[in-house]
Amino acid sequence: MDAELLIVGTGALATLTAQRLAAVGVNVVMLGTWPAGIAALNEHGAALVETDGSVQSAPVQATNDPAAVGNIRYALVLVKAWQTEHTARQLAQCLPADGLALTLQNGLGNRENLVAQLGEERVALGTTTTGATLLGPGRVRSGGEGPIMLGAHPRLAPLADLLRQAAFQVNVLADIGPLLWDKLMLNAAINPLAALLNVPNGELFKRPTARQLMIALAEETAAVARAQSITLSFTDPAETVVAIAKQTQQNIASMLQDVRRGAPTEIDAINGAVVRAGRQVGVDTPVNETMWHLVKALSNEPLSD
Helix, strand or coil: CCEEEEEEEHHHHHHHHHHHHHHHHCCCEEEEHHHHHHHCCCCCEEEEEEECCEEEEECCCECCHHHHHCCCEEEEEEEEEEEEHHHHHHHHCCCCCCCCEEEECCCHHHHHHHHHHHHHHEEEEEECCCCCEECCCCEECCCCCCCCEEECCCCHHHHHHHHHEEECCEEEHHHHHHHHHHHHHHHHHHHHHHHCCCHHHHHHCCCCCHHHHHHHHHHHHHHHHHCCCCCCCCCEEEHHHHHHHHCCCCCCCHHHHHHCCCCCCCHCHHHHHHHHHHHHCCCHHHHHHCCCCHHHHHCCCCCCC
């Protein structure tokens, strides 16, 4: 196979995706900013650590220089939400005029930041619930398999086919908006609590007060979606978020991974986005706003309002 794909990012999901694609023969090039990650990926490849401790590695190329990755037609954007504006400027330097950047990131606003630099014709939007835990530079453990849902785009088919060849479950929908809010609700309910309590997802439904807060976060987010006439894929936010916490109970939430590494979090694009959207449609979101402020205080980040 001579297919080539650019993955922007060197974190958990980027490394997992790179390993699976490279393992089936795709020529994967990774663009990132983390020196240790770039070095490890170039030296050892993208390494997936299985539950039995075995390691499956696949060769990739990694760089921090957009000029070194020019003319790769398809790009998968898997950086943190706060990095998207920088990533958009990098892609503006290297993505061909007939290329396509697909974002599968957490939170709201990523597509808009990419479109501002690349134009509508070069940006596709998707979402995934696949989980991954970063164990070290270039090393990752799967945090649970989930589908990749993509919004229809005229340039998307070859990229969707590459993901299917790597055994990802891929579906293309005419309207991806409701699923983005599905994922936003789950992230808003689980990520900040896991980060603040420093626990895996499973503790959130086992601890009564944490469970109540998780449900309140989910219900507030669903109320904002309904006020925007967005139809979520479930009828009971409380039941859904508890079920997902149970299904992913061993998973270390991405926001907790960020806090443990001392990295900036995606709280602005998740709970902050819920608060901002709520203000626009007149829906109060006090629990989301409290979590937004608490995670900012925990990570010592300035509040972006």
